[in-house]
Each structure stands twice: as C-alpha cells, then as structure tokens.
Amino acid sequence: MPTPLDELQALAEQFEALDVRLDDDRPDRIVAAMNRPKVLNAIDETMVKEFHALCQWLEDHPMILIITGTTTPHPKDSSRQRGIFASGADIAQLRERRRADALRGVNSKIFSRIKALPMPVIAAVDGFALGGGAELAWAADFRVATTKVRVGQPEVGLGISPAAGAMWRIKELAGEPIALELLLTGRILNAEEALEHKLVNSVHEPEDLMAAAHELADNIAKQDPLAVQVTKRVFQMPPAAHPWVDDLGQAILFESEAKFDRMQAFLDGRKK
Template sequence: MYQTLSTQLENGILTITINRPEKMNALNQQVLADLALAVDEIYSNRDIKGAIITGAGEKAFVAGADISEFLTLSDKQGEELAKKGHVIFQRIESSPKPIIAAVNGFALGGGCELAMACHFRIASDNAKFGQPEVNLGLIPGYGGTQRLTQLIGKGKALELMMTGDMINATEAQAWGLVNHVLKPEELLPKAIAILQKIKTKAPLAIARVIKCANAATDKDQDGFELELKEFGACFATKDLQEGAAAFVQKRAPNFTGE
C-alpha cells in the first residue's frame, strides 16, 4: 500500500515507520503522499485507537527534506509543496486519535516539523532536533516557524531557526519540546505504554481534549468558549454516563465512544 512507509497495527495501535534509511528517512513528495494516506487510515479505521510515527534504522527519525527535489522548483512550486506539507501536518495535529512521535535519531528540518505536528514527542537519548533551513537559503515550510515558537517560546525558537543549530534530546526536554528521553530500546515500548493507557479513557473525551488544546494556539478560535461547548457536549454522551456510573460503583469503566 505504501512505497516509503511500513505499518503495523497491533492491539489498536498503528505504528508508522518512515522507511528510507538509506536517505536518513528524508521527506520527499512520495513520503508526504504516503503519510497523507496513513493519516486518512487513522481517521477512518475504527480499529485504530492511536498511532506512533517513527523512523527506520538507528540514526534518524527524519533527517530533513530530500533537497534534490528543490533544485528545479519555482517560487510557486515551492509554495505548493509547502501547502501539501501544511495540509498533512495539520491533519496529524487535528487527529481525534492520539499520535505520538517516537524520535529515534535526527529530527531536522521537515523531520522536526513532522515531530512537532504530532500531539507530543518522546525521544531516544541519541536524538537531535533542529531547523537548519537557513543553511540552504530557506525557512521551515511545513509549519515549523509557528509550532516551534508555540512549543518552546519565541526567543529560543528564533535562535534555533536563525543559527541552524541542533539541540540534543536532553536540551529538547528541558525546553519543552520533548516529554520523555529514553534509551533507544525503550522508545517504542514507552510510546505503546502511553497509548495503551490512553486507550482506556473515553475516546470522545480524548478527541475533545485534543481539539481544545489545539485551540489554545489558534488565533481564529476562542479556546475558552470552545472548552465550554465541548464540556457541555460530553453530557450528551453514553461515555459520560458510563464513566460516572463506574466511578460511583467503584469499577473500571467500559467506554464505547458513544
């Protein structure tokens, strides 16, 4: 089904591996097309409760974009390429099901942008993050100027984007870019464990948490007003009735997403 991805669905968790290790899993137009299909599958397949995005091999999550594709692009074509990335990464960020980036090495340029589009990031202790586009006469084009600023603050984001420097996993965690830093062999088990815990919660509530949290950085939405509406909407769900009853009866809830 995919030319540049390998996928595995187990116990409701879809693991998406960007599989171009010979190119350090660099993003090209085929990877973007395959990611778009995989994200569609996350949205539409009821058996998928959450997803992990990672990279093949031990060196790179995604080490950037495939620069060879840039050499022949006009300004308009460059803008169109960026639009494709924006659409796909926005779909990841807006997914009603949790998507975790398991960053297992270099996450540079478009790779850092892909990781930031996920709901949160965990990293192996050999991971490195950066937006080195200025070294090529470029800027981040897949939402990186916005998401990096939102996640770590304007001053740090500007320093990283203007110097092109990389930071290691420990620095990324200290700056708020990464939630957990682990040994490489612990990375995927940790991501799976987090998603297994989230799977036990009410799926409609999880989707509403994602929606409201995203509104906090959306200038076109009033996040507080959205929270009021989404909180109220929970009271029309069977999941709330089940959760409240289970709490009173001192038992584990059985949520159905209704």
C-alpha cells in the first residue's frame, strides 16, 4: 500500500515548475525548488497550481517546507552561475490579465495558503526576489538569504500595484516607512539592507544558503510538532483573539502525551 511519501513522490513527478526534493535523512521536511530558470522563475499559473497541490498534501501531512529557487548562467559570463529565487509574476501572462483575473486573486490565494500551512515555512532566497517573488518570500515564516539577494516591489513601475501580500506583510515585518518606500518608489534592497530592516532573518554566502535553511529547520524539528503547530496558529490570530486563543491552544497542549513525556525528561535530566 502506498505511503503518504509515495503519494507525494508520484505527485511531484508530474510537476513542471517545481522540483520537490525528499531526503531520507531529514524525513521531517520537504524542499520545493522553483525551476523555471529560462524565465528567472517567473511565477505562472502552472507553478501556482503545483504549489496548491503541494499545499494540499502538506495540510494533510504537516511537515516543514523549505522554498527555494534555482541557478541560471550569469548573463555576463556563461561559465558562472547565479542564483535566482523568483523574478515575479510571469509578465507575459500578467500583461493579458484583466479585472476579472485580478478579482480571482491568483497569487494572493496561494501565498495565503502557504502562510497558513500547519508547520513553519522557510524561504531560502538567493538572487532576485522581486514583485510576486518577494511576496512569496514575505509569506514564509522565515527568510534566509544570500549576500547576492535583491528584494523589492517594482509593480508601480509596470502600472499596477502589489496585490499578493506586500501591502501589509512588509509593514508588519519592517514598519510603515520602509514599506511605503518599497511600494511607492520601486526601490530594490540588497542583502545588508534587507537584514537591517528585518525583512530577512540571516544572510549567508550562496554556497551556504541551503545549509543555513536546514539548520533552522533542524532547530524547529527538535521541538514537539504539535506544540509548533499550535504556536504558529495562535501567533497568526488577530489581536482581538488574544488572550483567549492562547488559553485554548495551551489547553490542547496540556493534554498531549508529548507534554508529559518532554517535561518528565526535563525533570529526570535535572536529577542527574
């Protein structure tokens, strides 16, 4: 009988825009690499559909998700590679979209679904993360970046506005002044600036990016999975829901076997 991971592997084999990687040594996580290097990982409807399919699996089988990009030959030196997270929405498709398409909320729905996944999501960002690519990064719970990262929202220069989370997520992450500057001027931040404004959690050399993402995932994986899920869900509740929702979350965890086992192990450790 196929296991859930067998089902995921079969699903991933049908994907065109996402390269889903499973690691036998790390059974608590999945790496999803956007893989449209010829168009700098522009987010098209195929990629969106594949993210939805992946989210459906992760909603049923909670695991840590690492989202990353790919590499492409450097435009000035084909012997070198450069990293790319996502250059934004596919402009060729975006050019043809009309009012009804905007009201469908193609990107905003999938980014909100990614944000709401039961276990944490880590964006491992190298190179350009612009427009919708940046909004995908903002939807993650953590962002680890490289020294080559460039992030921003250039939509107003294309005659549109960001509509997949940047309007409020940047303000929540970094505050209103820098949010307005990015949204209204199209300013692109480098890695140092992104770290200064708390838009990324850490910065690393490109060759160390995935190791940093996995180290963060390792630290999450050491915790009790149910406690992580409850904490993430309660954290995302609106201010008016607190403190009552905090008490409800704690009530769930107070009855879990992991709570008794982990606390007993802690007490036993103190006796040694």
